[in-house]
Amino acid sequence: MTQTEGGLLQQILDYSNRPNPYPLYAELRKNPVHNEGTGVYVVSTYHEIRSLLHDPRVSSDLHNMTLPGPPRLEQPEDSGLPPSFIRQDPPEHDRMRRMTNASFGPPHSPRRIDELRGDLAKVVSGLIDGIANTERIDLVEQVSYPFPVTAICRLLGVPREDEPRFHGWADTLAASLDPMPGQDPTERNRLAQQARTELGMYFAGLIEERRKNPKDDMLSELSTRGGPDGTMTTMELLSTSALLLIAGHETTVNLITNGMLTLLRNPDQLQRLREDPRLAVPIVEELLRFEPPVQLMPNRTPLADIDICGVTIPKGSSLWLIAAAGNRDPLRFAHPDRFDPDRGDIQHLGFGSGIHSCFGAPLARMEGQLALSELARRLVNPRLLEDPPEYRQNAVLRGPRHLPIACDDIRP
Template identity: 75%
Template sequence: MTQSLLHQILDHANRANPYPLYEELRKTPVHHVDGGPYVVSTYYEIRSLLHDPRISSDVRNLASTARDPLAGPAQEESALPPSFLRLDPPEHDRLRRMTNRPFGPPHSPRRIDGMRGELHDIVSGLIDDIGDPDRIDLVDQFSYPFPVTVICRLLGVPREDEARFHTWADTLAASLDPDPDADPAERGKGANEARMQLGMYLAGLIEERRKNPGDDMLSRLATAQGEDGAMTTMELLSTAALLLIAGHETTVNLITNGMLTLLRHPDVLQRLREDPGFAVPLVEELLRFEPPVQLVPQRTTLADIEVRGVTIPKGASLWLVLASGNRDPQRFEDPDRFDPDRRDIQHLGLGSGIHSCFGAPLARLEAQFALSELARRLENPRLLEDPPPYRQNAVLRGPRHLPISCDGIRP
């Protein structure tokens, strides 16, 4: 019975609305079935564990007996060294610090803010090109190309190469998908192949940027000479691949989930249309209500840890179900209500602790621009399918297509 609860969550049939399953899961805040991961689903426990230095993000710390099919490919089989997402301090800290240098404060406080004009232009261009208002696939026509373009501009990847990224990104994102029925070896192989191809492409680009550096992040990373020295080429490759994948796979879903939620709450959509500034609290509530990363499946315990009376043994595989914590009634009043006026909103949508979302300031800004412009320009938009078809992925959860129609596109 309990085993089937995890399978139900991973079952694609339940992708459109996993929240009743999470509610069931929270009745056992630390859920464990022999051989499976320890699944933590309540807000305060997740938040504690995200700050707990006994929790490792490095799969090499996973006990061999705990190597369940959901933990992803083992690192030693991979062509590239692990990115900082899958490293612990001090290596994690060093790489994240170096990556942050050309990205955010204190060294580059204006990088993201300086992209406002560019973000606006990209959004406008995509909406201009929508074409037939009777049948729009918001994912393919808007949510996907927007963040891909943004991350490519940020890194300095030429636009004509974007199509190749879609393929690699799809494969890698799917490898994060804990589908219990897929052959883990096969999936790991596909993911590694995609990483390899992406790596080779990026290696060429890095070489080019070393010779002719611009102001883009890849140039800055390739030529960095800060207190932490320079990244090795392999480290640079892993980091660039991480930024490319994490930088759009999540934002696609944030924007699509956002539009879907707005279309289900026409009053909120109307308020956003009248007041673009409303996008700020709205996106925050969206990160709580429909977080693009539903759960963190890649943590491991470095010691026996007691959580709510359950001892999670050293080396266990640990899942932190962020999306469930965000709906925990112990933390949020009326958690299943979408309420952008909510003031007490310290959600887990972007994680917390040292691995909290690196690209958060960019993701927030992208979603704010995207949703407020869609609200302003689409005339009387309607959902054509509710629920829309979802992607396989239970971790990076979001619609594969979002078919909508509208009466026209405002200038």
């Protein structure tokens, strides 16, 4: 690799490039596998990423990363909790995911998500009703953040009024996913461990209460339901609950915000959605390709040497999959830098793929469709006040921190 190529990952992680990393992704794709010279192997092309996501030789367990490399995430057990199932490999991953899915979706709970649609439509409508100042709306603070937080709280059975308590823990744990060059990894891991411990203690109280007085929510079912795989231990319950709470809203905030930003930059598509709310379905799918809320998947590792495009990725090394680069691979998608909801084939990597594909995809899709269609319908002449807006620090969970917009009026 050349020195210039070796610096591309650092440029992607550099906050100054957060508003538009896509030209850097295009440079990455010129060589499907990059060795950054720091123990990191970066894969950026669609077919290679998808293949690795389905490859049983690729591990998500941090303990298998044995070669020297960049600073690692903290080990979850350092906080007293076991790793969540997204940080486990089969068979434990499969067992935990099956038990969690029994309370979330088909075949055991086939209507749980769909039955939320009416209530969630009222929630997003109420949030738009509450916008008082049409001259300056912060879409993140007023819609994109409170909507998915309310949704995941209802699904899990977490009191919505407790949001100020878990907001800080969620922010800290989401930030711990980001490599953020220059930050002291020891201090970052200490803060993440502390947040995970405190969030676990919070859920311990909720789970104890649900075991005594079950309700119609996921926490109650996870706490009391058994099945072919048995029941979760208390520690597994704490770890899984923390995962569902954080993953259940962090990425959807980005999906809605990136979605509205993209639609405002493409007013013809915004007008189409305003006239036909059914277009929310293909629009959300194209957004998951064009501006995915999860841009890269770091900290995977091969369990054996893997040859990709003439490069050997050694066992135990740090493997990063740049899903957002794969989503704009011209060898897979025609005119990949064009936002085109009319694509006939949008098999994107926005929710990953393989055994670790996004667990909450059905809920995220519903929330994105409801929020964007209602915003398009009700905001009269919406327009951006800042472009590009201020972005979050996080390169993994990339999205605007604020999205200031204005409109002439709000339709009933």
